[in-house]
Amino acid sequence: MSAPDKTKDMLGRQRLTPVHEALSLLTGNLQNIQRPSERIFLDEALDRITAKDIFSPEDLPAHARSTMDGFAVKAADTFGASQSMPCYLQLSGEVFMGENPLGKVEQGHCFRISTGGLLPVGSDAVVMLEHTIPVDDKMIELVKSVGAGTNLIDKGEDISKGSVALAAGHRIRPQDLGLLAGLGIGEIEVYRQVKVGILSTGDEIVHWSENPPAGKIRDINNITLTGLARRAGAKVIDYGIVSDREEDFFPTMLKAIKNNDIVLFSGGSSVGMRDLGEKIIERLGNPGILVHGVTLKPGKPIIIGLHNDTPLFGLPGHPVSAMVCFELFVEPAIDLLSGHKKDKKLPQPTIKAVLERNINSAAGRLDLVRVRLHEENGVLMAQPVLGKSGSISTLSRAHGYFFIDESSQGLEKNSEVRVHLLQ
Amino acid sequence: MSAPDKTKDMLGRQRLTPVHEALSLLTGNLQNIQRPSERIFLDEALDRITAKDIFSPEDLPAHARSTMDGFAVKAADTFGASQSMPCYLQLSGEVFMGENPLGKVEQGHCFRISTGGLLPVGSDAVVMLEHTIPVDDKMIELVKSVGAGTNLIDKGEDISKGSVALAAGHRIRPQDLGLLAGLGIGEIEVYRQVKVGILSTGDEIVHWSENPPAGKIRDINNITLTGLARRAGAKVIDYGIVSDREEDFFPTMLKAIKNNDIVLFSGGSSVGMRDLGEKIIERLGNPGILVHGVTLKPGKPIIIGLHNDTPLFGLPGHPVSAMVCFELFVEPAIDLLSGHKKDKKLPQPTIKAVLERNINSAAGRLDLVRVRLHEENGVLMAQPVLGKSGSISTLSRAHGYFFIDESSQGLEKNSEVRVHLLQ
Numbered sequence: 116m117s118a119p120d121k122t123k124d125m126l127g128r129q130r131l132t133p134v135h136e137a138l139s140l141l142t143g144n145l146q147n148i149q150r151p152s153e154r155i156f157l158d159e160a161l162d163r164i165t166a167k168d169i170f171s172p173e174d175l176p177a178h179a180r181s182t183m184d185g186f187a188v189k190a191a192d193t194f195g196a197s198q199s200m201p202c203y204l205q206l207s208g209e210v211f212m213g214e215n216p217l218g219k220v221e222q223g224h225c226f227r228i229s230t231g232g233l234l235p236v237g238s239d240a241v242v243m244l245e246h247t248i249p250v251d252d253k254m255i256e257l258v259k260s261v262g263a264g265t266n267l268i269d270k271g272e273d274i275s276k277g278s279v280a281l282a283a284g285h286r287i288r289p290q291d292l293g294l295l296a297g298l299g300i301g302e303i304e305v306y307r308q309v310k311v312g313i314l315s316t317g318d319e320i321v322h323w324s325e326n327p328p329a330g331k332i333r334d335i336n337n338i339t340l341t342g343l344a345r346r347a348g349a350k351v352i353d354y355g356i357v358s359d360r361e362e363d364f365f366p367t368m369l370k371a372i373k374n375n376d377i378v379l380f381s382g383g384s385s386v387g388m389r390d391l392g393e394k395i396i397e398r399l400g401n402p403g404i405l406v407h408g409v410t411l412k413p414g415k416p417i418i419i420g421l422h423n424d425t426p427l428f429g430l431p432g433h434p435v436s437a438m439v440c441f442e443l444f445v446e447p448a449i450d451l452l453s454g455h456k457k458d459k460k461l462p463q464p465t466i467k468a469v470l471e472r473n474i475n476s477a478a479g480r481l482d483l484v485r486v487r488l489h490e491e492n493g494v495l496m497a498q499p500v501l502g503k504s505g506s507i508s509t510l511s512r513a514h515g516y517f518f519i520d521e522s523s524q525g526l527e528k529n530s531e532v533r534v535h536l537l538q
Numbered sequence: 539m540s541a542p543d544k545t546k547d548m549l550g551r552q553r554l555t556p557v558h559e560a561l562s563l564l565t566g567n568l569q570n571i572q573r574p575s576e577r578i579f580l581d582e583a584l585d586r587i588t589a590k591d592i593f594s595p596e597d598l599p600a601h602a603r604s605t606m607d608g609f610a611v612k613a614a615d616t617f618g619a620s621q622s623m624p625c626y627l628q629l630s631g632e633v634f635m636g637e638n639p640l641g642k643v644e645q646g647h648c649f650r651i652s653t654g655g656l657l658p659v660g661s662d663a664v665v666m667l668e669h670t671i672p673v674d675d676k677m678i679e680l681v682k683s684v685g686a687g688t689n690l691i692d693k694g695e696d697i698s699k700g701s702v703a704l705a706a707g708h709r710i711r712p713q714d715l716g717l718l719a720g721l722g723i724g725e726i727e728v729y730r731q732v733k734v735g736i737l738s739t740g741d742e743i744v745h746w747s748e749n750p751p752a753g754k755i756r757d758i759n760n761i762t763l764t765g766l767a768r769r770a771g772a773k774v775i776d777y778g779i780v781s782d783r784e785e786d787f788f789p790t791m792l793k794a795i796k797n798n799d800i801v802l803f804s805g806g807s808s809v810g811m812r813d814l815g816e817k818i819i820e821r822l823g824n825p826g827i828l829v830h831g832v833t834l835k836p837g838k839p840i841i842i843g844l845h846n847d848t849p850l851f852g853l854p855g856h857p858v859s860a861m862v863c864f865e866l867f868v869e870p871a872i873d874l875l876s877g878h879k880k881d882k883k884l885p886q887p888t889i890k891a892v893l894e895r896n897i898n899s900a901a902g903r904l905d906l907v908r909v910r911l912h913e914e915n916g917v918l919m920a921q922p923v924l925g926k927s928g929s930i931s932t933l934s935r936a937h938g939y940f941f942i943d944e945s946s947q948g949l950e951k952n953s954e955v956r957v958h959l960l961q
Contacts, residue, residue: 157746161765175930177752180755180928212741213740213754215751229811230855231755231855231928268928272926272929274931288961289763289861290934290960291934292761292762293758293933293934294758296756296757296760297746298756301746319635319636320636323719328638329601330639332654333722337719338719339713340712341581341712341715342711388652432654434713434720438713458911462918463887464887464958464959466885495884495885505696507716508697508717511703511704536884
């Protein structure tokens with residue numbers, strides 16, 4: 116008797132891999148891939164990933180500025196001032212917006228200042244207009260004391276020269292553009308966008324713009340996967356539809372691998388097509404297939420492979436399964452290869468809802484349940500969208516989905532579920 | 539004594555409007571604005587908003603198809619079949635992928651079929667391969683009965699001819715592209731993208747690519763607001779920086795209003811600049827100013843106005859305040875004008891975290907607290923990012939934010955908070 120093959124069950128079928136195991140197998144293989152970077156202008160940088168730590172070249176703000184309309188003072192001069200015992204200061208200057216203040220605030224004096232105005236030499240705090248009463252053109256009455264540093268933003272308080280403004284691996288958001296603009300950083304080094312090659316396979320598939328004869332169907336997966344990959348920050352190269360013949364499929368895969376960081380093919384939920392997909396990944400080799408099928412519904416028949424540094428995904432032909440596999444496996448691969456250093460501990464934002472009916476699940480399998488959401492007596496209810504994994508309209512009707520994990524055999528009506536929105 | 543002005547307090551200052559009241563005043567004025575639409579190709583339609591209901595021109599699938607590898611049968615022939623009492627069927631044909639099946643399934647017969655194969659005439663169910671045992675080339679043994687309709691997707695089951703595929707006002711997601719592709723819909727009618735004109739104001743502001751002399755600062759808001767508006771699905775026209783003089787500011791506003799659906803100006807947190815912003819909106823008139831300041835921190839000094847159908851936003855100069863006001867007021871305005879019919883009842887997805895320290899708030903004011911998130915003993919902790927509203931780095935450091943509502947005077951350490959991620 117030969118040693119048992121751990122990847123096969125007693126009937127010689129491929130063992131299904133648990134989802135979390137498949138994911139760590141995949142991501143484990145993608146950890147140390149070096150990504151090329153490029154220099155781009157700041158106004159093209161939204162959603163790109165920083166390739167290096169970006170250090171602040173200067174203090175922001177460069178000089179202390181007032182954060183209120185009022186009077187620049189020496190804080191010590193205001194000591195003890197109150198409604199019942201005001202103090203009096205000589206008004207001996209004014210700070211004009213956009214200009215360097217002229218002169219110096221001497222003891223017992225103050226300068227008029229607006230929000231954003233540069234703090235004049237000699238002053239260390241700002242008294243709010245509301246806490247003063249004008250006596251005449253040359254004098255104000257103060258009814259509140261202030262400590263040094265009050266109502267101003269200090270030199271370098273926002274960010275100091277030499278400190279890290281953005282760390283490497285950070286996805287640039289609008290506010291990050293603002294920070295870099297504030298520092299005058301006009302060009303930055305970012306990772307190149309991940310390129311994803313997409314093929315559809317199967318003799319029964321025609322391009323969606325064609326009128327399919329009986330027996331054939333329009334390609335749904337290509338445009339859906341393209342949209343998902345673009346939203347994940349990738350560029351997409353479309354390799355169209357290839358036939359079920361190895362002599363067409365294999366060279367197209369080779370070409371796609373050469374020009375992309377990730378290659379997806381979809382179609383072929385039949386055993387024959389699945390076998391062909393596996394055969395081609397095996398033939399590409401090095402290391403070849405990582406995962407044959409996962410304990411997931413929908414999405415079980417996914418094949419995950421690797422050719423050198425290029426992850427290869429054989430996604431199920433059913434559009435719902437293909438999309439679910441994209442979200443669970445392809446999106447994390449794009450994110451990893453993009454150079455994005457995610458805070459691993461941050462969960463996905465979800466919304467809480469109440470399940471409207473009982474849902475069964477098989478133990479040992481992760482189920483993804485599509486739902487529509489609606490409010491009933493002030494409670495958000497999740498209504499499962501039932502339908503086959505070949506039915507794209509079920510995904511279009513769904514507001515989101517929740518998971519039933521491997522340890523559960525289902526959820527009862529009125530259970531609380533955490534819904535991931537499909538936005 | 540004259541009648542009290544409801545928009546002013548006892549000291550003659552403008553009364554602040556509660557945030558929800560300001561928002562309904564704004565959105566109430568934008569309800570019935572007709573948006574122009576345009577026809578575009580499907581592959582450009584991601585994230586656009588449908589302008590009309592889209593009806594399915596055909597049944598999807600056009601013919602019943604198998605969802606499993608196995609045998610197409612008459613369900614009635616399998617009645618009573620089980621492991622202990624199998625039934626036998628003659629194998630008299632095969633369905634080839636992408637082809638119309640030849641012949642008809644007669645009583646007591648079956649055809650071999652793959653997943654996706656067209657159901658042959660005479661059959662009404664599919665038996666899974668796993669529930670059969672081949673007897674010889676011409677006969678199979680069946681160990682399980684199936685009901686009519688089992689393991690197939692019926693004609694029109696995904697979506698039926700004439701039904702609504704996507705309703706008007708729907709934002710097109712990847713799966714919606716897939717649905718339309720499956721129906722062969724190659725062009726659709728969508729609303730034109732909302733155009734947002736952005737100005738920065740203030741004599742102390744220089745473009746971020748310039749080296750500011752003392753007293754001046756680089757423009758942070760323009761690039762931040764541009765990024766936010768683009769993410770909200772809008773096109774942005776940049777009107778650069780205008781001075782504090784009405785004779786510059788007013789004509790630029792007129793030009794921006796003419797070419798855009800929404801106009802934002804930012805800058806001027808000083809009383810003088812704020813007065814000028816108000817003066818210009820009043821001068822534009824019809825109806826002019828809707829809101830002078832809101833009970834919000836940060837973001838109090840926002841001015842909201844309307845010139846005919848064009849909402850005008852005077853955003854605070856402080857970058858954090860400007861961004862908060864964008865999220866709370868400008869984004870909903872863009873969304874409304876985009877024609878997007880949001881499911882109003884769906885809350886924003888959030889993540890649950892535990893507040894790391896006490897936070898004070900003033901009753902009657904909505905506070906937005908920026909936080910960093912980190913895990914501690916398996917619990918997600920929210921650490922408030924303290925810093926002034928002029929400090930853009932506090933937003934760049936923050937993972938997200940939570941609200942403390944008007945009725946609260948603060949939250950205690952270890953309170954549960956719902957964090958909106960800044961992604």
